[in-house]
Amino acid sequence: MPKPAVKDTITTVSETENSDLENLIGYNLKRADVIAKSGFQQAMGDTGLSARVFTALSLMVTYPNIAQSSLSRIMGIERSGLVAIVDELEARGYLKRAPVPGDRRVQALIPTQAGQQAYDQALTRVQTQEARQFAELSAEEKQTLLGLLKRIRQMEPMT
């Protein structure tokens, strides 16, 4: 006689709708983030671009001559954490560093043509992927979601 599957031997939890977790915004944000991240990674595929590197590339293309200090502040990461990201973008040939007249401590980051092209392609991939992954949401629902998420983003982090 075949044994039942392990998951059926004790408690089969096909729904967690009775769980306290379901009413927590933080829990739902985290789980939705995991789903979205899987889509992002699939979209990036063989480019090997991580979310952080993509984000830094995007900001550098949007704001050429951005300072590393601005980039780390906008991304919400430590400057030390940005170093590896900037190094990777430079190793890929996607940025060049330019001196800032009058302040030798600061370097401006400027995308190269290769960086601009790589970004354009990556952005198209991400946008196409999101359109596919979130197709069940209407355009209006997406705008509502983005609006609510932006309001949360504007709240101060708790420290």
Added chain:
Amino acid sequence: MPKPAVKDTITTVSETENSDLENLIGYNLKRADVIAKSGFQQAMGDTGLSARVFTALSLMVTYPNIAQSSLSRIMGIERSGLVAIVDELEARGYLKRAPVPGDRRVQALIPTQAGQQAYDQALTRVQTQEARQFAELSAEEKQTLLGLLKRIRQMEPMT
């Protein structure tokens, strides 16, 4: 003459509203998740409970006798990743393992009284914290947000 602050020497980006990132659901989810996580960590304070341990404790309290395989499936993590979580809950005296008649390979997880009490206190902290952190959102907006996030959660992860 004082030097201007570094962030003002090149590009001051106080708003990123022109960035492509702002229209990406994945980016906004990630940033909102970071804000929420800071609130969760503050709420947990000296309990030292991580989000994963809190989640496992919550599910074990909600579904006593849950199997580890069910727990890892619901949490969306590998069974190997659950081992450390279950070990921590056991070391804290929050769970006991019970054998399952007829299947010695499987152990059911049962919260202890201490585990139940710790969970009740932790849940109150998280709920109080969320009410404070997300006070700018109306009850209706919170329900809208939760509904949209749940729909994303139900989408298949991209692999």
